[in-house]
Amino acid sequence: MYVIVIGAGEVGSNIAASLADSHEVVLIDRDGDVVDSLTYELDVLPLEGDGTSLDTLEEAGIAQADMVIACTDGDETNIVACATAKTVSDAFTIARVKRTEFLDTWSGVEGAFGVDFMVCTDLLTAQSIVRIAGLPGARDVDSFADGCVRMAEFEVSEGSPIADETVADADRFESLTFAAILRNGDVTIPRGDSVIEVGDKVIVIGNPESVRQFARSLTPAEDLGEIEDVYIIGGSEIGFQTARLFEERGIRPHIVEADPGRARDLAEELTRSIVFENDATDVEFLHEEHVDEADLVVTTLESDEKNLLVSLLAKRVGATRTVTVVENGRYVDLFETVGVDVAVNPREVTAEEITRFTREEHTENIAIIESDRAEVLEVEVDGESLLANRTIADAAADLPEGVVVGAVTRNGQFITPRGNTVVEVGDHAVVFVDTNVLDDVASRL
Template sequence: MKILIIGDGKVGYSLAENLSKEDNDVTIIDKNAEALKKAEENLDVMCIKGNGISVNTLLEAGVDDTDLLIAVTASDELNMVCCLTGKKLGAARTIARIRDHEYASELALLKERIGLDMVINPEQAAADEIARIFRYPSAISVDSFSRRKVDMVEVKITSDTPAVGLKLKDLPSKVAGSILICAVVRNDEVFIPNGDFRIENDDILCIIGKPSNVYGFYKYLGKCTQKIKNVMMVGGGRIAYYLANLLKEMDIRVKVIESDRERCEELSELLPDTLIIHGDGTEEDLLKSENIGEMGGFIAITGRDEDNLMSSLLAKQYGVQTVVTKITRMNYSSILKTLHLDNIVSPKHITADIILRYVRSLKNARGSKIESLHRIINGQAEIVEFIANDSTSYLNIPLKDIKFARDTLIAVIVRKNEIIIPHGNDVIKKDDRVIIVTKNKAVLDLNQLASTGGLQNELQNSLKNIGHTPVV
């Protein structure tokens, strides 16, 4: 696909990096020569210095035969104008980053009048991600699929976990029979496990299934602690606004610490039921005076990674149950491992994942539609949700009779309101939502997963993975 990205900030660069890796023809427009130089030196993309709303610049970039224009500058209004201009000049589809909450009630009208095919709000998406984490307080990450009918939770195994030393097939069927352990991380290596895989201390398990069943297994692992009632946030930006509203719906009381007095006054008006405190959230004395040790959750979401790391470490020191840290520059990943900060949220990566899913769906419009895509285990694997249709080549064929690609697992089939953890005799039917786990990061279609022909996979026949047939 020919893709034009306007804006070479953190999100624009991340998008260009990911989209160019998937054989898309990517062009970036930005007025900042230094930002373009970095992209030009490190990425396989074309860079054009100029204004994204300039007709001449857009025509130079080939907007008239562009498949997708993505506007991710720092200005919502500029993004909308870029998309409107690009559409008039021939761009087939447009995506705008619109972050201001004041536009939220007008998005439907904006999309219709401006011709936007998609609107992305990184802060809203990050707030949604953090809210999901608080449903499973000690989880590393939580993702939802099939309109929240299926949850996927990453959890770290500790020495006191009852599952340590057990093979997957030997886990108690009462709690494990209706979920699937779809991936395991051990010493930075990712495994798609079968029933003989033995759980060890420090493993990270990826558990997927119906939310109530996942919660039951999570409880068996001893990870369900007392419900969180109070949360402290450091940073009063857009994420804080969206997140405070979401946590209120979960009956969680929120306290926000913000260093900018003017922003504190704004938040006091926007969030009348939330306690807003003016101060520096990295100061230990302030955190102690606000009873940080009594908080069930702590969320560091300022605009500075260093402040977020510092305040998160203080929260951990004071025994806060669930700590969430926003990180913009993921080149800190090696440091984060040593700090044991488990819940890391990156708005730019969340945004890139959402747009990448959309691009994959466009590239494969005639095949099985990609409904959602989530990267797991620090991007080492992906969970992709497809909708099977008439083009799916192995409809109504038992899974045991299909030879699947290596390191690929059909984890869940959602059939209307039924959640199926599939066995070898289960089949995929038209309109099923099929959730797969794969280490192959360029899966665009269900048909890429397998070829039919009566070849039986030995692991599929074994039925050892908690009553499920893993496809590896």
């Protein structure tokens, strides 16, 4: 596939990295130094220029392009780039936007803006936050097979009931598979005698109830109650969308916004939320409004530094769990190291959604694990698949190390994968794949 990526920021570079090994990729950015620096890391064709310019697109080979991905930080730039590409090619166009107004217009009119698929960063981030919030202790959560399968990542802390246990001992749930252990940056496919250590991150795949039971088994008893008291610090678009999604789930969130005008707008639009006009760094206010009793505090302020400060302050006064938005992807691990429970990077969430459209046609869904150390793929099994009409044990013998079939669904029903499970054509398989063998495996599934 011939792909033109417009924008060499975090989103564009992540997408280009995921494509470069198996596709021809042209990476366009106005900053030539940025593009040139990435060519030392990625096997892409760099091009300095304006992605909205027809001349630039023609120089990039738009006539032969199969896909154009516009993912700069400018909504209008991305839309115009896609529209321009459509005037001279039949390439599939993907536009990244932040403002939900563009998404609403595009969703209501087929082919609007000349965009075939639109990704809204703010909405995707809010959806990610709400998914994580619904599972105690999870660092990452994704659903597959129309919600029949759930993947979740958990960190094993001191005192965890599975610390120093073997996987065989920890696997106490019938419809759950331990897909991987992440330790010191390495991905390990666990065996029954693999020992889970403090500091490990474990990836589990199973039906939603089994994953929830597993999450609850890792969570202190006092933290097991349903999420009720939710505080959202910052009335940004991400904060607004997060509150709206919580409202849809019957939760009445509290929103803290310092700007009077924005606070008033939020109160008018979010009729089931409680909006405070105040500075969230005011410790007295936090105590007065019982933030110390919060089940969850979500910070969506305008800077990473403020989000970190307020998250740590909320934990200090007694909030149970914090989730914060981190715009700079390099800060994610740092934030979680110093005390934030979960850091969500909007650019990484967006890159994951766009990457899904660049995989094989039968790949239904995708989750990127730990900045692309691994991926979880949902594939619909066809007659050419390595899995078709074979037992999982038989198929595994032809697969490299680093691959685990985590779940199978058939006609919407969950099937716990075991060695003697026969995978049939038409089934959906949810498979964990180490990035090192992804290109070899993805086309064979």
